[in-house]
Amino acid sequence: MNFCSKCGQKVQFGEIEGDHRPRFHCLDCGTIHYQNPRVIVGCIPVWQDKVMLCRRGIEPQFGLWNIPGGFMENGETVEEGAAREMFEETKGRVRIIGLQSMFTVLHVNQVHLHFVAEMQDLNYETTPESTEIQLFTEGELPWKEVAFASNYFALKKYFEDRKLGVQRTHRGSLSVVNGKFVVHGENWEVKNSNY
Numbered sequence: 001m002n003f004c005s006k007c008g009q010k011v012q013f014g015e016i017e018g019d020h021r022p023r024f025h026c027l028d029c030g031t032i033h034y035q036n037p038r039v040i041v042g043c044i045p046v047w048q049d050k051v052m053l054c055r056r057g058i059e060p061q062f063g064l065w066n067i068p069g070g071f072m073e074n075g076e077t078v079e080e081g082a083a084r085e086m087f088e089e090t091k092g093r094v095r096i097i098g099l100q101s102m103f104t105v106l107h108v109n110q111v112h113l114h115f116v117a118e119m120q121d122l123n124y125e126t127t128p129e130s131t132e133i134q135l136f137t138e139g140e141l142p143w144k145e146v147a148f149a150s151n152y153f154a155l156k157k158y159f160e161d162r163k164l165g166v167q168r169t170h171r172g173s174l175s176v177v178n179g180k181f182v183v184h185g186e187n188w189e190v191k192n193s194n195y
Ligand SMILES: [Zn+2]
Pocket: 004, 005, 006, 007, 008, 009, 026, 027, 028, 029, 030, 031
């Protein structure tokens, strides 16, 4: 950040009285420009014993598979956001069932919320964001080509829970430790170069 979005003057980065960490702030108008994590909302679309994945037509992770999701918009609930992302990426409609995973991605300051969602029918189509759409059972799922640790985590937990006949919320995180990506989540860890 270089300039104040309120008055257009140059901003400073540094300590502010009464705050515990440095922030961008404007010496001219006094505005403090807080920077906080962003929320990503998405869903695991379920149809019978299968889940829907989309092949990414955009960067990052172009060509890999992910579940529908994206940045939450102002003025919507997290559930509405997850259903909207599903519709934007696949034209498919879902009913949100429950929160499957809450996943912090520390190095990019994001929180990913993924819901289990029941597909309403088999009406869906590819879009520029999703160049291929397919339904997979757990055994068919291209696990080595799943984009993003949070997707992998949510999908793994979904199938684990499904076998147990439960629906739970799982917590996980991705951080960089000594230059390597490490996933933490309730004593469950995975390493995958696609992260
Ligand atoms: Zn200003």
